[in-house]
Amino acid sequence: MSVTTTGQESVSATLTFAAPAARVFAVVADPTTHAAIDGTGWVQQAADPEPLTAVGQIFRMAMHHAGHPDGDYETVNQVEVLDAPRAIGWLTGYEKDDGRLEFGGWIWRYDLVPLGRSETGVTLTYDWSAVPQSIREYLQFPPFGPDHLTGSLHHLAELVHARAGQ
Known part of the structure; x- marks a missing residue:
């Protein structure tokens, strides 16, 4: 496991999974798994459960954060990168x-690198380089510690392993 801060505006973590890239990708592309993957506990459930299949696709997530003015809220997410099973x-x-x-x-991004037939290097990156100053005035980046990415990758690995046994 490695955690890297690149510059001042992104952080990433990498973990090797004992699974082929296609299996890992299928779990990440399923919004119904995101609450279980999330290392912060903020993601509650997918409001749009359809698998992610195209750039431009919109999906919503029910969220909760004690520091949010509403506590419970909904995010809207737009797929920016989709190169199955690589990114x-x-x-x-x-x-x-x-x-x-x-x-x-x-942006949240997963990059998957096949390391043979049954292993995959997975890098999770959180990049806030395009956040405008107006948002930076009231939100601190990143809004979580580096252990969040590490925890998320371990949760993802557990889900991938559990699905392989089904």
Whole structure:
């Protein structure tokens, strides 16, 4: 396991999984698994349970954070990268009162590198380099410690292993 902070505006962690890349990708591309993968406990459940299959696809997640003004809230996510089974990533934002979607400039990305037939190197990156100053004035980045990415990758590995036994 390695955790890396690259520059001042992204953090990543890498873990080797004892599973082929396609199996790992299938779990990450399933929004119903995101609450179990999340290392913070903020993700509650998928509001849109359909698998992620295309760049531009929108999916929503029910969230909870004690520091959020509403406590319970919903994020809107837009798939920005989808190269099965090598990479998947999404921007996170919200829906405005007028129905327009607004994204904050941070992206979650998983990169999968096959290490033979039955192992995959998985790197999870949280990148906030595109967050505008107006958002940086009231949100601190990253909003979690480095153990979040490590925990998320370990949760993902457990899910991948459990699904292999089904």
